[in-house]
Amino acid sequence: IxxxxxxxxxxxxxxxxxxxxxxxxxxxxxxxxxxxxxxxxxxxxxxxxxxxxxxxxxNRRWDSDCTSIQKVVESGQLGEISEVHYRYDRYRRAIGPKKFKEEPQEASGLMYDLGPHLLDQAISLFGKPKSFYKILGKHRENTKVDDYFMIHLAYPNDLNVFLTSSLLVADPQKAFVLHGSKGSYVKGRSDVQEEQLLNGMKIDNPLFGIEAPESKGRLTIMDEQSNPQVSYVDSEDGNYMxxxxxxxxxxxxxxxxxxxxxxxxxxxxxxxx
CATH class of the missing domain: 3.40.50.720 (NAD(P)-binding Rossmann-like Domain)
Structure with a gap:
């Protein structure tokens, strides 16, 4: 071994x-x-x-969402990026059965559960922030740990990145929103690998990691006359392997x-x- x-x-x-x-x-x-x-x-x-x-x-660094965003950012189509929002929301009003996540002990709560995913995606793309600020919340009845967080990462050139997660979102918002000097990119959280694996799909299946066509991110670029030019960007394949x-x-x-x-x-x- x-x-x-x-x-x-x-x-x-x-x-x-x-x-x-x-x-x-x-x-x-x-x-x-x-x-x-x-x-x-x-x-x-x-x-x-x-x-x-x-x-x-x-593994979320190999999500189709994360790799698709990286491709758009590195393409330069958005210009100088000024504002980024990442969300990872669920609706789970009841206290979950995994006690190590729900009991007040080391590394419990939503921030330590989903926060690492969002922070890794942001830091891998934009680097270490020069400063940060965060807010935690407890909103579910009888919860002993945080079930909401918002982290603000501040970067040079006035780039602001906001990471948000909640266990009480019944109507999920767009999970990825990026604004730059030339345009915006908006995408929902739509990586399919976890769901496919839970449903028994093998990783050698040709459909593994491929998002549905309607999950494409929306790219809006302003032309020289400030008219929006909208297109839908093919997603990268998810690849946990x-x-x-x-x-x-x-x-x-x-x-x-x-x-x-x-x-x-x-x-x-x-x-x-």
Whole structure:
């Protein structure tokens, strides 16, 4: 055995990762990696001293949504981006059965559950923010942990990124909204991989990871006369296997894993604050 996968309740990640490293194994760890940045740094240092690698499981970076947004941003069609909104909403009024998410303990609550996804997507695309501000809320009856959060990330050149998640959204809003000097891009959350896997679809199915045609993002570009030119952008295919391929390439060929230690530390510094 060369690689141990830690996919256990959040508060156990540190202990199991440490034990796996001490046993001489590489580790793939579910998000959130650790409750704190200090613990993350300690584990990264331990891995380095043991000649082993830690990979944090951020599969949402390989969502069709995330890769489609990256393609639009990198194309330059939006011009200088000034405002970005990411949302990850659900409607779950009842307290969930997973106690490690619903009890007030380390790394519990919605922010530590869905916050890592949104932060990873934002940080991977725009980098570490120069400052941040966040709000937490408790809105469900009898909840013991946060079930709402909003994180504002401030970047150079007055770029503002807003990450929002709630467990009480009956009418989901567009999950991705980007505004730039030349236009806007709007897209719903529509990656299909998780649903397909839960329904028993195999990853070698030709339809795996392919969004429905109506899920295309809407791109609005203003022409020289300030008239809107609207088009619908084909989505990239979702590809969770890209994560596992990256783990393999790192172990077999020493190619750097895309989810870097610095990105994880930046994420945790926001989550723990």
């Amino acid at each position: 060369e690689l141990v996968v830690v996919n256990t309740p959040n508060f156990t990640h540190v202990d199991y990762t440490r034990r796996s490293l001490q046993a001489g194994k590489h580790v793939l760890v579910e998000k959130p990696f650790t409750p704190s940045s200090v613990e993350a740094k300690e584990l990264f240092e331990l891995a380095s001293s043991m000649g082993k690698k830690i990979f944090v499981y951020h 890209g994560l596992f391929e990256s783990v393999y390439q790192s172990l077999a060929n020493d190619i750097p894993y895309p989810v870097t230690e610095d990105q994880i530390i930046a994420q945790l510094e926001i989550l723990e604050s």
